[in-house]
Amino acid sequence: MIESYDFLKSVLDTITEHIVVIDSQGDILFVNKSWSSFGQNNACLIDERWSGVNYLSECDKAAAMGDDFGVKAASGIRSVIAADKKEFYFEYPCHSPNEERWFMMRVTPFTVEGDHCFVISHQNITERKLAEEEVLNLSRIEGLTNIPNRRYFNEFLDSEWKRCRRLGMPISLAIVDLDHFKLLNDTYGHQAGDSCLKSIGQVLKSFATRPSDLCARYGGEEFAIVYGNTSLDKAQVLLSKLLDEILSLNIPNKKAPTLPILTASIGLSTMHPNKENNENDLIKEADELLYSAKNNGRNQVSFKHIARP
Template sequence: MVYDARHPLKYDQQNYFVITHQNITERKLAEQKVRDLARMDGLTNIANRRYFDEFLNAEWRRCLRLELPISLAIIDLDHFKLLNDTYGHQHGDQCLIKIGKLLKQFVNRSSDICARYGGEEFAIVLGNTSTTEAQALLASLLDEIAHLDIANPNSSVQPYLTASIGLATLHPSFGLHENILVHQADNMLYKAKEKGRDRIES
């Protein structure tokens, strides 16, 4: 039987109330862990595509409200299939893990995120960031990828792993959807590949 304040427990001509306290901290932490896991890419331990989409939508709306620019970079690892074919998929997975770890170093604000976009593609969202600022950050990223010195001897670009980056920056406005930013970044990535890879196009 359950007693509450509306139905006091009578004993020896006195009314008593049963008060229970349940610590739900552990359960809440477990629920949060499940939510966090659902947002993460299982291999690289950075945001997955689903969470990227959610974050981009929220950051787009924030930048719209505050009249701020938002930048998006789509990063493709050059000739990654050749690396896999040369050394095997397990080695390729280790390379993706290294890239994920590196990308985390370039997103330090609550308005930024790095994510695995799909396969060997990654994405970085930079809220309140101009094209010039984003280009400087991404140039450093390209240097750091080169410094990882991950061998890719059959690549036509360099004998080590390189990346091509498409960058787009917009000031969100009413009537526009964040997908236009994705479309523009994707077009710039295509242009970077056309121009020889291992470069940023914006």
């Protein structure tokens, strides 16, 4: 019984790691139950009949769409197939819309009846990575507002841009500037200004709640919000609510010509990442739209969608 195919398959199907076996050409020979279940539960284009699918081709397709992890996976697997390395492994993020996830891929060779085969396992290491992220986040948080800093904003936008490009999703960026903040500081003092920034930070947190969202202090009285996989229409709705929330704080700014309370202006840009654009284009467009909002009277959202080429 122990040497039977059914016994060994049952053992492999019980393992929580996602396991796939390929031949030296990259064709899939076997997948375990965890692998199949993950594909079915995560809207994978290939969710049932994996036998005969070329794993290397799938990695190459992802790489061609700008997925750095596809590049690393394909290169690593080929290095083991060519016997340049005895084994290969690397860690990568695989976030869903509702949760953060990380996996470690490991490739190891074996030979059966003279044929060279390769086991590729994907182990869920989310628990460890979240613990590491918690420590790392301490260096990512801006001290006054208790939200991410500019450095982490740059890292996050780069990562989210690549993810949206790979999956053909839109990404939206809002740059938020507090109107006449210098007048508030001059009128009530810097302590009142700091208290104002803290309050805005708390409000922004409630408008960036998914793994694909981020709010950050962009600099001075400017803030930024990234919305991955979010259309212009959806982002507009959220940001209109944000302006209302800022008004509802009722923070005095009696000398401001717009209103005697704190208001904000927002530039919002939405793009579909592709090989013709990059995240700097998104930032530039949002920044220009912010100035448009200010020139048109402040306390408003100026927006634009950059269509697919």
